[in-house]
Amino acid sequence: MKTNIQDGCFSISKKPKRVVNCHCDNCKKSVGSPFVTWAIFEKDAILFNTSPPTHTAENRAARTYCDTCGISIAYRHPNRKNVMDITIGCLDEPEKYPPERNIWTKKRLSWIKKPGDIPNHEDYP
Numbered sequence: 001m002k003t004n005i006q007d008g009c010f011s012i013s014k015k016p017k018r019v020v021n022c023h024c025d026n027c028k029k030s031v032g033s034p035f036v037t038w039a040i041f042e043k044d045a046i047l048f049n050t051s052p053p054t055h056t057a058e059n060r061a062a063r064t065y066c067d068t069c070g071i072s073i074a075y076r077h078p079n080r081k082n083v084m085d086i087t088i089g090c091l092d093e094p095e096k097y098p099p100e101r102n103i104w105t106k107k108r109l110s111w112i113k114k115p116g117d118i119p120n121h122e123d124y125p
């Protein structure tokens with residue numbers, strides 16, 4: 001599995017462990033959308049070919065962006081050392097990886113209908 005962000009700022013060697021829609025406020029603001037669909041990979045499956053800028057928040061969440069095109073690429077948190085989340089739109093074939101659950105639904109915007117018939121979690125399961 002490879003990605004085609006610009007001229008390939010990273011590559012992925014495995015399929016995602018799972019895919020979630022996150023409705024938390026931080027994800028909304030970081031991407032500027034009503035929720036973010038994350039593909040969650042084993043950290044070792046992601047290889048960055050460049051050193052894209054990363055913003056680390058007070059809660060130690062690290063969000064990585066492409067410094068060429070500005071898109072949001074990745075999310076990591078020290079409480080989840082072994083995984084890295086990649087925005088689903090960064091994958092070459094996002095159609096193959098539909099979300100399996102919604103998380104942080106207590107923060108879901110009222111005008112967002114439940115996307116698909118999948119489990120919902122009020123916060124992080």
Ligand SMILES: [Zn+2]
Nearest residue numbers: 022023024027
């Ligand atoms: Zn989130």
